[in-house]
Amino acid sequence: MSKLFFYKLLLVLFFFCIQSSLFAQNKWVINGVVKDKKTGELLIGAAVKIEGANNGTISNSYGFYSLTVKEGKYNLIVSFQGFQLYTQAISITANMQLDIFLTPQATTLTEVTVTTKKKNDNITKPQMGVEKLNINEINQLPVLFGERDILKSIQLLPGIKSAGEGNSGFYVRGGSSDQNLILLDEAPVYNAAHLLGFFSTFNSDAIKDVSVYKGTMPAQYGGRLSSVEDVKMKDGNNKDYDVSGGVGLIASRLNIEGPIVKDKGSFIVSGRRTYADAFLKFSKDTTIKSNKLYFYDLNAKANYILGKKDRLFLSGYFGRDVLGFGQTFNTDWGNSTATLRWNHVVNNRLFSNTSVIYSKFEYNINIKSGQDNIHIDSQIEDFNLKQDFDLFINNANKLKFGANVIHHEVSPGKISSDNPGFKSNFTQNKSSWESAAYISHELAATDKLNIVYGLRLTNLSVWGPGSFYKYDSAGNTTDTLKYAAGQLVASYWNVEPRVSASYQLNEVTSFKASYTRNIQNLHLISNSTSGSPTDLWLSSSNNLKPEIADQISAGFFKNFKNNMYEFSAEAYYKWMQNQIDYRSGAQLRGDDNVESQLLLNGVGRAYGLELLVRKKAGKLTGWIGYTISRTEKRFDGIDNGKWFAARQDRTHDLAIVAIYKLNAQWSLSSNFIYYTGSAVTFPSGKYRVNNATVFLYTERNGYRMPAYHRLDLAATYDNKKNKNRKYQSSWTFGIYNLYGRDNAYSIEFKDDPNNPTKTIAEQTTLFRFVPSITWNFKF
Amino acid sequence: MKKYLYIIALFFIFISCKKTINVDLNDAPSQIVIEGIVNDVNTATVIISRSVTVSSNNVYPAVSNATVSIKDNLGNTSILTESATKGTYKSSLTGVSGRTYMLTVIADGKTYTATSTMPALVNLDSLRPDLITFGNKNLKVVVPVYTDPPGLGNCYQFVEMVNSRYIKNINVWNDIVNDGGTNTRRIIYSDPDNDSLNIKTGDTVSVEMRCIDKYIYRYMSALADLQGNQTTPTNPESNISNGALGYFSAHTSRTKKIIMP
Secondary structure: OHHHHHHHHHHHHHHHHHHHHHHHHHOEEEEEEEEEOOOOOEOOOOEEEEOOOOEEEEOOOOOEEEEEEOOEEEEEEEEOOOEOOEEEEEEEOOOEEOOEEEOEOOOOOOOOOOOOOOOOHHHHOOOOOEEEEEHHHHHHOOOHHHOOOHHHHHHHOOOEEEOOOOOOOEEEOOOOHHHEEEEEOOEEOOOOEEHHHOEEOOOHHHEEEEEEEOOOOOOOOOOOOOEEEEEEEOOOOOOOOEEEEEEOOOEEEEEEEEEEEOOOEEEEEEEEEEOHHHHHHOOOOHHHHOEEEEEEEEEEEEEEEOOOOEEEEEEEEEEEEEEEEOOOEEEEEEEEEEEEEEEEEOOOOEEEEEEEEEEEEEEEEEEEEOOEEEEEEEEEEEEEEEEEEEEEEEOOEEEEEEEEEEEEEEEEEEEEEOOOOOOOEEOOOEEEEEEEEEEEEEEEOOOOEEEEEEEEEEEEEEEOOEEEEEEOOOOOEEEEEEEOOOOEEEEEEEEEEEEEEEEEEEOOEEEEEEEEEEEEOEEEEOOOOOOOOOOEEEEOOOOOOOEEEEEEEEEEEEEEOOOOEEEEEEEEEEEEEEEEEEOOOOOOOOOOOHHHHEEEEEEEEEEEEEEEEEEOOOOEEEEEEEEEEEEEEEOOOOHHHOOEEOOOOOOEEEEEEEEEEOOOOEEEEEEEEEEOOOEEOOOOEEEEEOOEEEEEOOOOOOEEOOOEEEEEEEEEEEOHHHOOOOOEEEEEEEEEOOOOOOOOOEEEEEEEOOEEEEEEEEEEEOOOOEEEEEEEEEO | OHHHHHHHHHHOOOOOEEEEEOOOOOOOOOOEEEEEEEEOOOOEEEEEEEOEOOOOOOOOOEOOOOEEEEEEOOOOEEEEEEOOOOOEEEEOOOOOOOOEEEEEEEEOOEEEEEEEEOOOOOOOOEEEEEEEEEOOEEEEEEEEEOEOOOOOOOEEEEEEEEOOEEOOOOEEEEOOOOOOOEOOOOEOOOOOOOHHHOOOOOOEEEEEEEEEOHHHHHHHHHHHHHHOOOOOOOOOOOOOOOOOEEEEEEEEEEEEEEEOO
16 A cells, blocks of 8 residues: 555656656756865765856765756856865856866865855755764864764764763664664664774774764665764875875874876775774783773775766775783674765766665674683674666756665574584574665755655565564563575565755745654664674564654754854654563573563654754854753553653753864864763662662663763864975874863662672763874875 | 673773762662572572662561461472571472472562472582683682583573672573583672682682572573663562562572682
């Protein structure tokens, strides 16, 4: 039924397109790509406009644009933050292919970007709940240990909350951290954290651009409830060789990029390794000395222009964390991703991209136990084939459509040993297919009204072979069903409608509203806040249903002082269904019956108001973001089915970010962060069992951690004498938690070691006054 | 997980700090706590007490004058009588593997019941001393040697004493790992506050191995999780009716002793 509706809608849309293009026959089409003149890097989201014709477009994720204009003479104007305004007189008498090269404004590493002509894209675009952070801006912000990090920087924006002190995990509009779809060149990254969350897997040297959609994503994205973080790697300089890097307290980075064939193809290789373990070596204590603790990342990408119409991209990421405790306990984990993409300009209006994507997260544990070596191995592996089209029908109509199919294979855990007497344990592998088709139409209905609407149709199918179980409400197995290879175990069809509209009151003021439904078919089973390497991903199955979120939001956007200041207010309400929690004493590892340990069919609701004031230009730039919100969940098996505050529930969340360009050499930056403490479960009583004190809990998340706040400062010195030389360098000095606030990382209740008849609460604080120094270079 | 945190803590040791704070906690009303054990070697014991508020001393009021009985599935009933220690009820009942026991407690006008089936005996063959080495530090541990019968579903609990001192760590494991194999897993005890309490040469270590049913396995696992200070603690699911805290377990019991070399 819903499928039929979807196809009907597709047909209607296509007829509409054909009709529109018929009317457009007396017009000509200009198309091409927008690039950085210096490096040949493709520019995403550059505004391409025809002066006087009152029309324009935005370059897509591969820099491609297409415009329809009547015959005549025009000025073509292209603007992009951080680049000089580009103007070219053009005379249109036929279809035309025109690649545009923009000159960067800043030539040094850490220049504050100052746009000469301010844009009002935030007003005109119908898309809401979207945040874009510029890598230059991210590089300016003070960060823990001086290790700049895109996932920590986005937490400074309203609606996006940190999962905890120094943590790269985050919550978006009441969603949990596994409900974020983190894409690196289209490949999902399953565990985007190093060192249990203190660093993200993204080495900012290799990153070009990051867009965050707070649950209001357009139809081409899908698979997670709360948000999309679309991270794009740099393509590499196709004009000249560049070597850059940095040396910091925790890690060093090296980045090499250059042409494969000048103007035809380029490559970039970027690596990072921490040396935290080097500190351990200084210890006199051999216990500490024999510990291992480090991570490394390798990003690589190459692209080649095959002709006027075709371009190939190959990108990959490999990261690993290694942690060892003498000979006794060793573990390593990490992500690998690979993406092969083929861009093809089918004609001057239709752009095609075909991607083959591979993604894997695995972890391995080795435990040496006497004469035994026990290995625990687990992984999730994805193969993904994706086809996307961008159709620039005319200036008022743009269509995106496509399809993809992903094969997920989850190996929850294999436990084996070198000892022949040890009986290995193989948990059954689980495989599923996730397919989607989407269509999204961007319509400039009138001069003032812009609408993006679309549909995403998704299917999740679980296939045999294997044993599948049925459980009663207490989690006891009631039936075991055996399926042969190729037999369908469960299949879920879902339609995800998405619509966003903006109504522009005038040049600088608009209202926006949106409705989105998102489906999530991969569920993370975890009891940690930040995501631990041993977290378990499960696909929807005969027991687990797809998670569903419906979100409505409305916003008011206004710019002041020639677009120098942006103000926005967005309110949202979100309903969530089929949420998952687990039973007390749940054992999540090595058990084929892991689904019996879960509490299913929970519901959630989240609502809030996000305010943002941003100053985009001048000596002082930055923003103030404030969110007031509430997130609650309800499960039949928890607190007798009462609503309780979710862990990510925080009433107030404030971030103030300021970057001040002191002079040509020095720039200063500062963050101030304040948020209400997380909802936590503390004991309300105690009793004795097994001769030990046991705490009694009366309600889920009925208490609050103390409020969190801190101030960070950083100063960057850029040696401008080198401006005309190829060699450049800069120093960044920073201090995290300047006034040494004792923020609670955890609060533990235990018997008082000095008086065993009493109970004490012990607070652990992680970071106070953490200084950092980083040296960056480029030649 | 705890292990990772420990290593991470080593790394941040220069930075992290701990302090005792005051937290304003609610006072939950006092609840009844029943801890009942039937085993196959000695007397059946039921301890009944009450919970207190967190700020109180760790003194748990005993519940006296309760009526306590245990009935098996063959219809044999045993009455437990209060011993000299207030709140502790005993009888000479010795359990048999395969039988289901039903506990009935009537205290302060309320009736609480629970059932537990005693699993088949798996013998504890011996204790083997072992070492865990970190750099130049060694931690002495013991391995309970037993052979798990083939087929999933066996659950074990190990209660450790060092020089007759009861160790509070809860060690429960099942046969999902190494089903049907001879155990090599160690009982690790490392005192969090005082290294001198760790096992030394010459110490007498005794271990009681219990074959427990799967409900008790889940209860003890949940209790062990609470010791680990997890993010969202929940009360272990009791097998006793009417909202009582605690558990009732019918299990086999075999104890071995070793003098650490």
